Amino acid sequence: MADAITVIRKAAWVVAWDEGTSQHVYMRDADVAFSHAGILFVGSEYEGHADEVIAGASVMAMPGLVNIHCHSGDEPIAKGLFEDVGTAALWGNALYEYSALIDSDPDAKAACQTVMLGDLMRSGVTTHLDIASPHSRWLTLAAESGLRAYLAPGFREARWRMVGSYRLDFDWDTARGRERYAEALAFVEQARAHPSGRIDGVIAPSQIETCSEELIQESVAQARSRGMRVTIHAAQTMAEHEELLRRTGETAPAMLERLEVLGPDLILGHCIFLDHHSWTRQRSRDDLMRLAQSGTSVAHCPVTFARSGMTLESLGAYRRAGVNVGIGTDSYPFNMLEEMREALICSRVTGRSVFDLDTGGLFSAATTGGAKALGRKDIGRLTPGAKADLVLVDLSHPAMQPIHDPLRNLIHCAAERAVRDVYVDGRQVMKDRRVVNLDYDGAVRELQDAQKRACERAERDDPQGRSLSTLAPFSLPLAARG
Template sequence: MSVTVIRRASWVIRWERGRHVYARDIDVAFDHDGILHVGPDWQGQADQEVDGRNRLVMPGLVNIHCHSGDEPLAKGLFDDVGTPELWGNALYEFSTLIDSDADAKAACQTLMLSELLKSGVTSCLDIAGDHEHWLGVAAQSGMRVWLAPGFRQARWRLSPQKALEYDWNEAAGEAAREAALSVLDRVAADTTGRLTGVVAPSQIDTCHPDFLAAALDEARSRKVPMTVHAAQTMAEVTELHRRHGKGAVALLKDIGVLGPEVILGHGICLDHHPLTRERTAMDLETLATSGTNVAHCPVTFARSGQGMESLGRYLRAGVNVGIGTDTIPFNMLEEMREAIIQSRCRSGDFADIDTAAIFHAATVRGAQALGRPDLGRLFPGARSDVVCVDLTAPSMRPVHDPLRSLIYAAAERAVRDVWVAGRKVLAEGKALGLDTDGALAEIDAAQARAIKVAESARGQAFSVIAPRSLEMPE
């Protein structure tokens, strides 16, 4: 087995007695099976030696919620629009307008995975629709990918008055569920050891309660996670109140769809949130006692003026919250920065959360949500998912606290090399297994095609649907 040794790393974030700690000038040795050594003077086998001077060595980040399917095409389109009648969210009226066609799927996925890798992500949970390249590109990336094929029984529709309505088609939902499970069968047959399936009913409001309960049964029998969007917007929670007389978490508790296998995206509109109509403030305790996980993706919601109240409060209540990037940008380090800033702004308290807590969320808590205590930390026996950050990068200097430099200032600009399962997958900021240039060559045309489809669906020019940021005078 081939052993890589990072010699005399200037800074290392290692796992010690249940927490991440800094260490200086030590070696990190690993092979394909796992981490062999995080300490001084590795004396064993060394097939590849890496100079660790001027490097921060840290565990790979764990992204528990992102979408490769259509979101890469949404860049530049909907950042300044929302539906005023639906609390300002762009999701129902705008995001659903842009779909990638079959020719664009692989390019979208390639760009998402390469952006994530560049921001230090080694594990990600991708909620998307199946396509012929999905498993192949995921495997080629060299990353650990949790493939979550979404399925649902209803589609969203906006009434002329901008009310959120639902087109139910249970037969189509059953067919989509069957198709998703067949994807999971294919994933289960993967031989790389890096792909895992996820049972993913798309949204709590587009699935009947018994359908959600059956999905969790399926996840438990397959021993894989389940994820579902829940409490993500006020439009959704208002509809749940109309149907069931309760919000998302209370409903999930009633129907038995909570637990350590369950990851809720995004768990924002809970019963303590000032926008909701409840004043019970019991949801956080329900999530904590059931061990249910929340995927927190602050950037996309902050763009609509929305936010979790607050990440620090969830963590203090004992809820396991991991971090996801959701839509564009697929930049985990910027997402972590925004998570801290949002948590402090929403709570009005700088002490609501700190850098150590967000790093823990983006590593260990994400790994917990995926049921993988061997990820997100560097200690002998953990998987060898390792990130090297360049401490000479101007955006990292001066270096007093490299994690703070990375999160608050440098982000992906300082990430140089990444290994997953002991294999190098990012070198000098370039993803080795992904044809990023080829994907970039396709993506402009793919976006133009998607815009044309949206224009004909709406019968409006895109400049009317979502104008560019600046006028273009004749």
């Protein structure tokens, strides 16, 4: 079939893009026409030819959400294990002592990725940036899902090693890191060459503290020569912050500034512990300015960190300082709308004000903020010429009723329950709440065994030889059978 045209007729609400003021605006009772080629029309009445007409009376059409930081690799099977634990000596963070123990085996990779992709589209995501270790089906599954994908194969020269439950050390293996780096460079070219045109690669030195300064500089130069984005976890934990201070006397943004790698093509994962953060010992207030002036973007993923009692201070303050912030989901539950709600709440709690950030500002971060981080003006907005990446929200869902302001209902209340249909490049990837192109239910069934295997490995690999019941005790005591 040639390029079939779909029209959403008289959508009760449309989140449209206003070129004049460069912002999202509400339209009432508007038509949206699109094809595989892109958005053709957004306005009061589309008069052209239509191959398919969708009644819009109980629908809000909005741009697909842009998730600039998630991990398909191990996170789907880490669910339910370590939400109540952390390492006290490392500011309560669970990453190094606990989360790093869980990794999925080759048999589980595809199921993990499938569940993540399904959960992302169920919560309105149309573009995602997945940082993971490549596996044989990574590129294929990302393409088959129909989502727009930025695949970022991570590489690093050092591995974390916990000494007891009190110190983080690093085991350096530069040769191995360099091998992974070479593989990553080959992979991103393969991703970029995918015929779907929806896949690109991202260069991803995994963490600022696990890569040498030389590797960071070299990989950023590689990305720049290829016109690709770079993403690095930076300022994500206090342990990392203190480690950088010990090594260089610098905060993460100061170090990256010295290495001359800050810039609009760099996305920093998390970027929580900057010099102004109340947990750090810094007395300067320069990091936000470093990010803003260089055009560096931040991928903000509040849920994982808020679970450990920490958050960026504050999303509203970053935006007011001129820092471009996009939203990511990092780990499970891969629910972009819940992530957005938490981003808004954390911003207001840490900003100590309801005025720290409003719903419209948050929605911009999750759409055009992410698009800007990826260097794109053709996603994250509904306007003629943009990609046909859009979401239809069911306004008749009880969680969306009554309606005064549908985005507020969606973000503060309904979340993914009201997401009905999702289109990427004008093709439906979620239809009436069902994932179209992936065996989502089958993948969910595989996770139980995959998690069991991962837990057995965690017990075996734990340097302290702890049992699973010690590492991840149940949240309630198990009753004696009587």
